Amino acid sequence: xxxxxxxxxxxxxxxxxxxxxxxxxxxxxxxxxxxxxxxxxxxxxxxxxxxxxxxxxxxxxxxxxxxxxxxxxxxxxxxxxxxxxxxxxxxxxxxxxxxxxxxxxxxxxxxxxxxxxxxxxxxxxxxxxxxxxxxxxxxxxxxxxxxxxxxxxxxxxxxxxxxxxxxxxxxxxxxxxxxxxxxxxxxxxxxxxxxxxxxxxxxxxxxxxxxxxxxxxxxxxxxxxxxxxxxxxxxxxxxxxxxxxxxxxxxxxxxxxxxxxxxxxxxxxxxx
Amino acid sequence: xxxxxxxxxxxxxxxxxxxxxxxxxxxxxxxxxxxxxxxxxxxxxxxxxxxxxxxxxxxxxxxxxxxxxxxxxxxxxxxxxxxxxxxxxxxxxxxxxxxxxxxxxxxxxxxxxxxxxxxxxxxxxxxxxxxxxxxxxxxxxxxxxxxxxxxxxxxxxxxxxxxxxxxxxxxxxxxxxxxxxxxxxxxxxxxxxxxxxxxxxxxxxxxx
Numbered sequence: 001x002x003x004x005x006x007x008x009x010x011x012x013x014x015x016x017x018x019x020x021x022x023x024x025x026x027x028x029x030x031x032x033x034x035x036x037x038x039x040x041x042x043x044x045x046x047x048x049x050x051x052x053x054x055x056x057x058x059x060x061x062x063x064x065x066x067x068x069x070x071x072x073x074x075x076x077x078x079x080x081x082x083x084x085x086x087x088x089x090x091x092x093x094x095x096x097x098x099x100x101x102x103x104x105x106x107x108x109x110x111x112x113x114x115x116x117x118x119x120x121x122x123x124x125x126x127x128x129x130x131x132x133x134x135x136x137x138x139x140x141x142x143x144x145x146x147x148x149x150x151x152x153x154x155x156x157x158x159x160x161x162x163x164x165x166x167x168x169x170x171x172x173x174x175x176x177x178x179x180x181x182x183x184x185x186x187x188x189x190x191x192x193x194x195x196x197x198x199x200x201x202x203x204x205x206x207x208x209x210x211x212x213x214x215x216x217x218x219x220x221x222x223x224x225x226x227x228x229x230x231x232x233x234x235x236x237x238x239x240x241x242x243x244x245x246x247x248x249x250x251x252x253x254x255x256x257x258x259x260x261x262x263x264x265x266x267x268x269x270x271x272x
Numbered sequence: 273x274x275x276x277x278x279x280x281x282x283x284x285x286x287x288x289x290x291x292x293x294x295x296x297x298x299x300x301x302x303x304x305x306x307x308x309x310x311x312x313x314x315x316x317x318x319x320x321x322x323x324x325x326x327x328x329x330x331x332x333x334x335x336x337x338x339x340x341x342x343x344x345x346x347x348x349x350x351x352x353x354x355x356x357x358x359x360x361x362x363x364x365x366x367x368x369x370x371x372x373x374x375x376x377x378x379x380x381x382x383x384x385x386x387x388x389x390x391x392x393x394x395x396x397x398x399x400x401x402x403x404x405x406x407x408x409x410x411x412x413x414x415x416x417x418x419x420x421x422x423x424x425x426x427x428x429x430x431x432x433x434x435x436x437x438x439x440x441x442x443x444x445x446x447x448x449x450x451x452x453x454x455x456x457x458x459x460x461x462x463x464x465x466x467x468x469x470x471x472x473x474x475x476x477x478x479x480x
Contacts (some may be wrong), residue, residue, distance in 0.1 A: 012298060086453040128400050132430045182423035183401035183444075204401040223402070223444035244386060 006179055017181075032222065043182035050251045058099045058106060059133060064140035075239045079228045087224055088136040102126070110134050111209055118210040131205035135185060138207075142217045144247035151248040155216075156254050158264065162197040171243055173219075175203050177238040183222040188251070189213040190258045214258040217251045295333045299345040313450045324445055328424075342453070370468040374437070374475040377409075381416040388418075393459040395420050396442050407438040407479050426469050435478050437471040 001163055064084060069077040099106055105126060106111060114134055117127035148164055151159060163169035169188075176199050177186045184203040188220045190199050191213050200208055226237035301321060303398040308315035369385050370378065382388040388407070394406040395418055403422040410417050419430045427436050440462060447458035 009412050090453065182403075224448060227445060227448040227450075231319055231449075232327075 029208065035086065039209040059092055061089050062137050062140075064143075066145055070141060071245060072136060074229075074244045076142075076229050079226075082228065083224060084136070084140070086155065088133070091132040091136070093130045095126060095133055097127060098126045106186040114209050118206075128205040130208075131207055134209070135205065135207050135220070138215060139216055139220050141250050142210065142219075142247055143241070147151045148242065151252060153252070154250045158197055172199055174235075174238050174242060177219055177221055178235060180221050181268065185218050185222075186221055187218045188216045190216055190262060192196050192262055195262055195264055214254070214262065216254050216258070217246060219246075224247070296329055297335065298322075298329050308465045311464045312447075314449065316449050319411060319449070320446060322442075363446050370472050372472055372476070373479065374468070374472040377416055378480075389463055392418055392440070393456065396440055396459045397456045399442055402443040405440050406434075407440060408434040408436050409430060409475055410434055411478060414419065414479070437474050437476065 054158055061084075063082070068080045068084070070211045071080065105116065108116060110130060110133065113130045114127065117124040117130055119127070128183070150156065156166065159166055163172065173186065173188065180186060180201045182203060184201060185207065187200045187202065187208050189200050190196070197216065198213075199215070202208070205207050219238065221234070226234065230237040230240075285423075291396065302315070304314075305317040307322070308314075308317060369375065378385055378388050382391065392405055392407060399405065399420050399422075401418055401422065403425070403434070404427075405422065406419045406427050408417050408419055408427055408431075409415075410431065410433055416437075417431075417434065419427060421427060421430060427434050427439075440459070442455060442459075447455065451458040
């Protein structure tokens with residue numbers, strides 16, 4: 001997992017770097033990459049490759065850290081193509097289009113952009129696109145082929161401390177996911193003030209960054225995240241995520257990084 | 273209360289349990305699952321009706337049983353059922369534009385049927401997350417309005433005098449299998465099966 005450090009306190013990866021070095025979606029390299037995956041070329045790609053594009057990409061589409069068929073049979077390649085290439089890509093393009101019109105917001109890292117556009121509960125129109133871009137980047141990295149199982153070492157200790165047992169945590173997480181109504185996400189977060197792990201349900205695009213908490217792992221519960229493979233069987237999707245997909249490696253790395261900002265242990269002050 | 277405003281459909285499907293509590297069953301669709309093809313695939317109709325709608329009804333019945341303890345929960349589910357009943361008023365070979373008083377009301381409120389459709393589609397496409405987009409008649413102000421509601425919120429939360437004429441479900445489950453993430457295409461095609469006759473009936477009842 002990419003652990004770039006950056007100026008703001010709590011971002012997981014630096015998007016301002018990406019904006020300058022990553023190629024905008026309409027560049028030839030990305031188009032060819034996508035076509036190699038068998039992704040159908042949309043009209044936009046062809047026409048923008050041949051003429052000079054007046055649209056600059058402020059944010060780029062980040063790839064999942066595994067091949068698109070790597071999560072089979074739990075999440076089909078087809079579904080990842082639609083989810084990543086359709087929805088996630090759509091959010092990136094929509095966000096870039098919005099930023100074109102409003103360059104007061106240009107220059108933030110994605111985390112800062114989310115906090116600013118959340119506007120303390122009165123979100124600006126850019127918020128849902130920005131937050132969904134971030135959420136989906138986070139989500140792809142929260143899964144891995146051969147995932148599931150149990151966390152180890154420090155993460156397991158912290159989970160057992162805050163939830164009594166790993167099984168209890170799993171059950172609580174699944175229950176939160178199944179009682180979420182409408183579109184939204186379920187998160188395992190590290191709460192800054194309380195210095196403990198907690199499970200959070202959020203609606204639509206909202207993520208824990210807006211409350212300054214640190215997300216450790218997350219699950220997309222918008223229907224588009226599971227409908228093609230699981231139809232309306234949300235329970236099966238949630239259980240599959242917990243048992244076969246969730247990346248405890250990524251979660252552990254995030255917790256390690258979070259400890260740079262949140263002190264989870266008592267300070268070990270030697271006695272004389 | 274909410275129970276008083278039940279439509280014909282739901283009343284017909286209510287049976288009295290032994291405690292005098294009404295339980296509801298899934299109303300049948302007045303057409304085959306495949307009848308709305310190609311605008312909405314048979315697979316979607318079957319899933320939407322037999323799984324989603326049925327689940328709401330099951331949960332509603334369960335909530336009714338706990339009505340003594342949880343009144344508000346019962347209300348929310350009621351409207352979900354009602355909304356589904358209204359939406360499932362699609363029609364085989366539907367899409368015929370409304371005539372009569374509803375037709376002229378549309379023209380005077382929105383300019384033309386095309387303008388209305390465009391506006392509804394724009395609102396539906398812009399809705400973030402899950403929800404519904406409605407064409408409603410405002411009883412007090414005596415005009416037609418377009419409203420959106422989130423999740424399964426009832427239309428009355430947008431105005432107590434609003435009567436729904438048409439509702440379009442824009443939860444992803446309503447179109448995903450066929451249209452994937454292209455919600456605008458779904459909104460464009462659904463007009464081919466919209467039941468304007470039912471909408472006109474409701475409109476004529478409110479404004480005789």
